[in-house]
Amino acid sequence: MKSxxxxxxxxxxxxxxxxxxxxxxxxxxxxxxxxxxxxxxVLFATGLLSYAAYxxxxxxxxxxxxxxxxxxxYLFSWPTHPVxxxxxxxxxxxxxxxxLVPILLFKLWSVLPKLFEWPPLRSPAHALERLSxxxxxxxxxxxxATGILNIQTWYKFPGSFYPLHxxxxxxxxxxxxxxxALKLPAMIRAxxxxxxxxxxxxxxxxxxxxxxxxxxxAPVAPAEPTISRRGVLAFAGAGSALIxxxxxxxxxxxxxxxxxxxxxxxxxxxxxxxxxxxxxxASARIxxxxxGGAWRLTxxxxxxxxxxxxxxxxxxxxxxxxxxxxxxxxxxxxxSTDDQAWTGVRLSDLARLAGVPHPSSALVKSLERGGAxxxxxxxAGQITDPDSLLALRVNGADLTPDHGYPARVILPASPGVHxxxxxxxxxxxx
Amino acid sequence: xxxxxxxxxxxxRFDLRRFLRRFDPRRFPRWYGAGPLHxxxxxxxxxxxxxxxxxxxxxxxxxxPIWFVGAVIGHDVILMPMYTVADRSVMAVxxxxxxxxxxVPWINYLRIPVxxxxxLLLIWFxxxxxxxxxxxxxxxxxxxxxxxxxxxxTGALFLLSAAALAVRLRVGRGRRKARDGRRRSRRxxxxxxxxxxxxxxxxxx
Numbered sequence: 001m002k003s004x005x006x007x008x009x010x011x012x013x014x015x016x017x018x019x020x021x022x023x024x025x026x027x028x029x030x031x032x033x034x035x036x037x038x039x040x041x042v043l044f045a046t047g048l049l050s051y052a053a054y055x056x057x058x059x060x061x062x063x064x065x066x067x068x069x070x071x072x073x074y075l076f077s078w079p080t081h082p083v084x085x086x087x088x089x090x091x092x093x094x095x096x097x098x099x100l101v102p103i104l105l106f107k108l109w110s111v112l113p114k115l116f117e118w119p120p121l122r123s124p125a126h127a128l129e130r131l132s133x134x135x136x137x138x139x140x141x142x143x144x145a146t147g148i149l150n151i152q153t154w155y156k157f158p159g160s161f162y163p164l165h166x167x168x169x170x171x172x173x174x175x176x177x178x179x180x181a182l183k184l185p186a187m188i189r190a191x192x193x194x195x196x197x198x199x200x201x202x203x204x205x206x207x208x209x210x211x212x213x214x215x216x217x218a219p220v221a222p223a224e225p226t227i228s229r230r231g232v233l234a235f236a237g238a239g240s241a242l243i244x245x246x247x248x249x250x251x252x253x254x255x256x257x258x259x260x261x262x263x264x265x266x267x268x269x270x271x272x273x274x275x276x277x278x279x280x281x282a283s284a285r286i287x288x289x290x291x292g293g294a295w296r297l298t299x300x301x302x303x304x305x306x307x308x309x310x311x312x313x314x315x316x317x318x319x320x321x322x323x324x325x326x327x328x329x330x331x332x333x334x335x336s337t338d339d340q341a342w343t344g345v346r347l348s349d350l351a352r353l354a355g356v357p358h359p360s361s362a363l364v365k366s367l368e369r370g371g372a373x374x375x376x377x378x379x380a381g382q383i384t385d386p387d388s389l390l391a392l393r394v395n396g397a398d399l400t401p402d403h404g405y406p407a408r409v410i411l412p413a414s415p416g417v418h419x420x421x422x423x424x425x426x427x428x429x430x
Numbered sequence: 431x432x433x434x435x436x437x438x439x440x441x442x443r444f445d446l447r448r449f450l451r452r453f454d455p456r457r458f459p460r461w462y463g464a465g466p467l468h469x470x471x472x473x474x475x476x477x478x479x480x481x482x483x484x485x486x487x488x489x490x491x492x493x494x495p496i497w498f499v500g501a502v503i504g505h506d507v508i509l510m511p512m513y514t515v516a517d518r519s520v521m522a523v524x525x526x527x528x529x530x531x532x533x534v535p536w537i538n539y540l541r542i543p544v545x546x547x548x549x550l551l552l553i554w555f556x557x558x559x560x561x562x563x564x565x566x567x568x569x570x571x572x573x574x575x576x577x578x579x580x581x582x583x584t585g586a587l588f589l590l591s592a593a594a595l596a597v598r599l600r601v602g603r604g605r606r607k608a609r610d611g612r613r614r615s616r617r618x619x620x621x622x623x624x625x626x627x628x629x630x631x632x633x634x635x
């Protein structure tokens with residue numbers, strides 16, 4: 001390799017003198033690196049938890065990535081309490097991801113000279129390091145892009161969101177682990193080389209470049225600085241704060257919802273059914289004839305074909321013991337509703353009615369035809385929780401068609417799509 | 431046997447026992463460029479990435495590699511050079527047009543609102559440009575407000591920045607005036623004394 005390339009870098013970005021920013025340097029890179037080092041694991045962990053929340057091990061019906069193999073090693077039965085668990089997890093995952101966009105952009109800006117290192121490949125070890133950077137940068141941009149497009153329901157990425165975002169995350173995290181293992185000592189050294197408080201006290205006129213011997217990123221021929229280091233940190237911080245301010249309201253809800261001016265599910269809707277909808281009856285192609293007086297709920301018992309299933313009308317269901325649970329709806333896209341007062345029949349009561357007093361799981365089917373979430377399998381914990389209902393009413397009024405009339409499942413702490421709407425059958429397995 | 435594996439020069443020369451006798455682990459870093467722990471970390475992580483890629487790729491064996499490579503090119507070759515060139519051009523053009531620019535770092539009062547507004551656009555362009563076709567049908571929400579929200583936030587950012595610059599200039603001018611004033615009055619006292627000494631009479635300051 002060395003013999004093929006000239007020992008001196010060609011003119012242009014391959015020379016260190018090309019990069020003239022006075023504030024670029026190992027210290028500034030390390031500050032952004034530290035922020036990402038702390039936040040990326042949180043982002044990764046909340047993402048893995050979100051996948052676990054679907055209980056993919058329970059049934060193929062719940063699993064959007066059936067080929068996960070070893071990558072599903074950590075899965076566990078998702079709990080039903082605290083009821084805001086999924087709401088919190090997903091709010092953190094999506095809002096943190098959005099807030100990290102400026103930090104990621106500044107970090108990538110600060111290390112750009114390394115892309116043009118000379119010679120491009122020094123040794124097999126160096127070649128592998130550079131290949132790992134492809135996983136890191138490609139994976140990061142891929143994960144942020146698929147996530148950000150998905151929450152805006154603009155499905156232009158090449159395939160279904162779940163496998164892309166899930167496997168993409170593992171490719172990205174492999175690059176991330178290599179990068180941390182390689183750079184952690186350099187990051188600690190660089191952070192120790194300057195006082196953080198001291199930098200916060202240094203204005204533009206007193207800003208000096210890091211010495212060239214501090215590392216490859218420090219400029220050898222710096223231009224006059226136009227912004228201080230604390231200015232850059234404030235710049236990135238202002239970007240993150242602005243993005244958070246304009247989007248976190250869709251997850252926090254309450255009086256703050258209106259502040260989510262740039263988030264898909266900001267803004268208030270009023271009335272007893274005045275909370276956000278993930279999918280309307282029209283988009284699920286639910287016909288009015290199917291949900292009127294002719295609608296019946298079929299309560300089945302898995303593996304007992306000889307026994308006729310119980311069939312109930314909506315009036316029959318209203319005659320059963322009614323319970324009220326205050327539960328939110330939290331979407332994988334990060335938005336959520338405040339707690340709503342759902343009224344209906346406990347799933348455990350319906351299991352008894354079906355002749356399965358101790359169910360191990362239940363298959364819920366919707367009137368919706370096709371669609372990845374027209375059915376779901378619930379765990380024993382989800383069925384027996386006293387807050388798990390087949391809801392008929394919400395906030396004192398009948399469900400509207402968009403919220404799942406005539407009946408919908410509502411579960412504590414579960415992903416929104418498992419609160420199946422327009423339920424047509426429940427099949428319990430003992 | 432001999433016909434199946436003819437004794438080629440290469441095979442003849444390769445002697446496993448001699449290779450093992452001569453293999454020296456201390457020489458490995460010189461050949462590889464780093465220690466064996468480095469290689470183990472690399473192999474472990476690439477194995478993980480490979481395993482995930484094997485599951486990822488069948489989803490779209492053409493589109494996904496294009497997206498990965500496109501992500502790197504889109505950022506490193508398009509987005510970053512674009513904003514760097516824009517930043518430098520603005521500075522060069524404005525300096526050229528108005529040699530007497532304010533002494534404060536005025537470029538930050540321009541680049542920060544532009545960058546923040548641009549970042550919001552980068553994230554939310556599908557909503558802002560009403561690209562998700564089924565959004566209103568599935569969510570009952572309108573796509574119309576997002577463009578106006580973005581424009582309003584952009585306007586507010588520029589107003590805030592202009593106000594901050596105005597305050598900064600006024601404070602700076604105040605300071606300069608005070609400094610110049612002190613200098614003038616010192617100079618004034620000096621000339622007064624000189625003129626008194628020369629003309630021997632009172633003089634106007």
